[in-house]
């Protein structure tokens with residue numbers, strides 16, 4: 001038997017804009033410990049081996065930050081807090097139920113365009 005794949009990957013945006021930049025960012029002094037909080041939570045639950053947290057750069061949804069993407073499923077959570085992370089881990093990660101009220105607005109996260117369709121649209 002081989003090494004098991006993770007059941008989930010959790011991509012947490014770790015981009016911070018320099019002070020004074022007009023663009024918002026997912027890491028501010030108030031939110032900079034969210035990744036560590038998530039990682040600690042996964043360790044405390046004893047599920048770190050099968051749930052892989054990953055620090056990413058900007059995922060282009062800064063207006064809704066701090067954001068985090070759960071895969072599989074393309075589930076983007078917005079406006080993260082420690083309380084939201086607790087519920088996402090217990091309801092989504094442990095029990096497979098997406099926490100709909102924390103999911104990013106569909107205006108900001110609509111259905112994907114397949115690469116083949118995008119290429120066709122570009123006329124290439």
Ligand code: FES
Nearest residue numbers: 013026058059062
């Ligand atoms: S800075 Fe996090 S999505 Fe852009």
